Amino acid sequence: AQSVTQLDSHVSVSEGTPVLLRCNYSSSYSPSLFWYVQHPNKGLQLLLKYTSAATLVKGINGFEAEFKKSETSFHLTKPSAHMSDAAEYFCVVSDRNSGGGADGLTFGKGTHLIIQP
Amino acid sequence: DTAVSQTPKYLVTQMGNDKSIKCEQNLGHDTMYWYKQDSKKFLKIMFSYNNKELIINETVPNRFSPKSPDKAHLNLHINSLELGDSAVYFCASSRAGTGGNYGYTFGSGTRLTVV
Numbered sequence: 148a149q150s151v152t153q154l155d156s157h158v159s160v161s162e163g164t165p166v167l168l169r170c171n172y173s174s175s176y177s178p179s180l181f182w183y184v185q186h187p188n189k190g191l192q193l194l195l196k197y198t199s200a201a202t203l204v205k206g207i208n209g210f211e212a213e214f215k216k217s218e219t220s221f222h223l224t225k226p227s228a229h230m231s232d233a234a235e236y237f238c239v240v241s242d243r244n245s246g247g248g249a250d251g252l253t254f255g256k257g258t259h260l261i262i263q264p
Numbered sequence: 265d266t267a268v269s270q271t272p273k274y275l276v277t278q279m280g281n282d283k284s285i286k287c288e289q290n291l292g293h294d295t296m297y298w299y300k301q302d303s304k305k306f307l308k309i310m311f312s313y314n315n316k317e318l319i320i321n322e323t324v325p326n327r328f329s330p331k332s333p334d335k336a337h338l339n340l341h342i343n344s345l346e347l348g349d350s351a352v353y354f355c356a357s358s359r360a361g362t363g364g365n366y367g368y369t370f371g372s373g374t375r376l377t378v379v
Contacts, residue, residue, distance in 0.1 A: 181367050185305075190354065190372035235305055239367075252368065254307040
């Protein structure tokens with residue numbers, strides 16, 4: 148079984164300040180972890196993914212996330228927020244060894260990122 | 265070129281009607297999915313198909329029936345639409361058995377409103 152908890156439903160930061168979106172997961176197996184972003188009335192775009200290589204993962208648009216097994220966390224960060232970062236962010240987990248075939252992803256409930264001018 | 269395309273983008277229909285949402289991917293992926301996003305933005309898998317074979321069928325009412333004529337297409341047919349079916353439906357695809365490793369490519373969604 149797998150689950151993911153996004154600790155904040157809303158995060159508000161000022162433009163130019165750091166962003167931290169928190170995510171904790173639970174997984175019976177070695178997890179793959181993802182962050183997706185959804186801009187208003189748009190589809191989902193993959194920001195970055197962790198699949199057992201380096202624990203610090205760099206994604207698009209200056210975002211990065213660090214996989215910490217001891218803390219079962221995969222927090223998303225960005226050094227300096229931009230107005231265009233305002234969106235919904237989803238932390239996602241998949242059990243890579245839970246069986247082959249068409250595996251489904253488990254989504255967190257999302258964090259709404261607000262950027263103040 | 266759009267990698268995963270869904271049609272229509274918006275669908276407004278009355279209760280009791282039957283409607284279909286179409287999805288096509290041109291990525292050569294073997295696996296396709298339907299996800300439902302409710303009004304609180306929560307995303308949950310409904311179905312997945314691997315090379316035209318149904319693999320995942322979550323607890324979805326049997327009014328929802330996926331159809332995969334070939335591995336590039338996965339359509340969703342909904343019978344007897346209800347108010348609670350209003351949501352955004354996302355199609356996605358991945359390489360066979362690797363969605364858990366590499367993630368999905370999502371379509372832009374179909375916003376279904378039942379009135």
